[in-house]
Amino acid sequence: MPSARTQRRLAAILAADVVGYSSLVERDEEATLFSLRDLRREVIDPLLAQHEGRIVKLMGDGALVEFASVVDAVACALSVQAGVAARQEKVPAEHRIVLRMGINLGDVVVEGEDLLGDGVNIAARLEQLSEPGGVLISGTAFDHLQGKLNVPLTFAGEQHVKNIERPVRTYRVGSPGRMPLHNGRSSP
Numbered sequence: 747m748p749s750a751r752t753q754r755r756l757a758a759i760l761a762a763d764v765v766g767y768s769s770l771v772e773r774d775e776e777a778t779l780f781s782l783r784d785l786r787r788e789v790i791d792p793l794l795a796q797h798e799g800r801i802v803k804l805m806g807d808g809a810l811v812e813f814a815s816v817v818d819a820v821a822c823a824l825s826v827q828a829g830v831a832a833r834q835e836k837v838p839a840e841h842r843i844v845l846r847m848g849i850n851l852g853d854v855v856v857e858g859e860d861l862l863g864d865g866v867n868i869a870a871r872l873e874q875l876s877e878p879g880g881v882l883i884s885g886t887a888f889d890h891l892q893g894k895l896n897v898p899l900t901f902a903g904e905q906h907v908k909n910i911e912r913p914v915r916t917y918r919v920g921s922p923g924r925m926p927l928h929n930g931r932s933s934p
Contacts, residue, residue, distance in 0.1 A: 753856040758819035758887065759866050760799065760811040761873035762826075762847045767807035774841065781843050782807075789829035797822035802861050810870070812861060816851050816883075816890045823847045823881045824897065824920050831879065848872025849919075850884040868914055871907035875916065885915025 764770070770778040794801065794811060797818040802810040813819035827845060834842045850872060852865025868884055876882040883891070888899060897920040904913035 754853055754863075755856060756851070757854045757861065757865060758813040758816045758849060758851050759802075759854065759861065759869035760813065760819050760823055760847055760849050761808065761866075761869040762811070762823075762845050763808035763873060765844045765846055765878040770841065770843070777841065778843075781837075781841075785830055785833060785843055789833055790826055793822055793825045793829060797825070802859070808873075810861070810866065812854075816849070816887045817894045819849050820881065820883065820887070820891055820897070820919055821895060823849060827879055827881065844878045846873055846876035846878055847881045848874070848876050848883070849881065849887050851886040851890055852884070864910065868907065868910060871905075871910065872914070872916060875905060875907070877918070881919040883917050883919055885917070888915065888917045 764782070767778075793799075797813065798815075799811045799813050799818065799822055802812050811819075811822075813822070827847070830843060830845055834844075837843075848869045848871065850865055850869035852868060853863065854861040854865040855863040872882045872884060882902060883899075891899065898918075900918045902916040902918050905916050906913050
């Protein structure tokens with residue numbers, strides 16, 4: 747019997763998680779969970795909608811988000827980083843929610859509402875390598891981003907990431923806490 751054709755598409759995948767989540771929960775579970783819900787409602791979800799991101803899945807302290815455009819994925823990531831940082835300004839450092847993000851443009855396998863494959867795996871590995879408050883993108887994302895947003899892109903080397911045989915070119919995007927604007931300026 748012939749097997750069903752695997753559905754694939756090209757997607758910009760953003761993987762994000764909370765830095766030091768377990769320690770935050772251990773210190774004050776209720777306050778940490780309240781802060782995360784508040785940040786999602788007030789900052790993250792509105793920015794995802796604005797940049798047409800679709801949450802593929804939430805995983806405790808992490809999220810996987812799909813975008814049709816690398817430009818939208820990176821602009822959203824930087825806007826979220828800036829919004830989260832601004833919202834946490836008066837929170838003591840040991841209680842702050844800080845995100846790290848990885849973005850890849852790649853081929854993904856579609857299974858219902860879920861996305862699988864190298865395109866997703868590379869984004870997740872880049873998120874793990876990202877600096878707290880930072881955004882790290884793959885070379886494929888970089889190739890499609892050039893000239894679209896006026897934000898610094900710094901080569902971060904070829905990385906060997908878990909369970910991916912070939913090295914992945916990586917680039918740091920902007921500076922944490924700064925948000926790109928499409929007119930070529932940036933704002934704090």
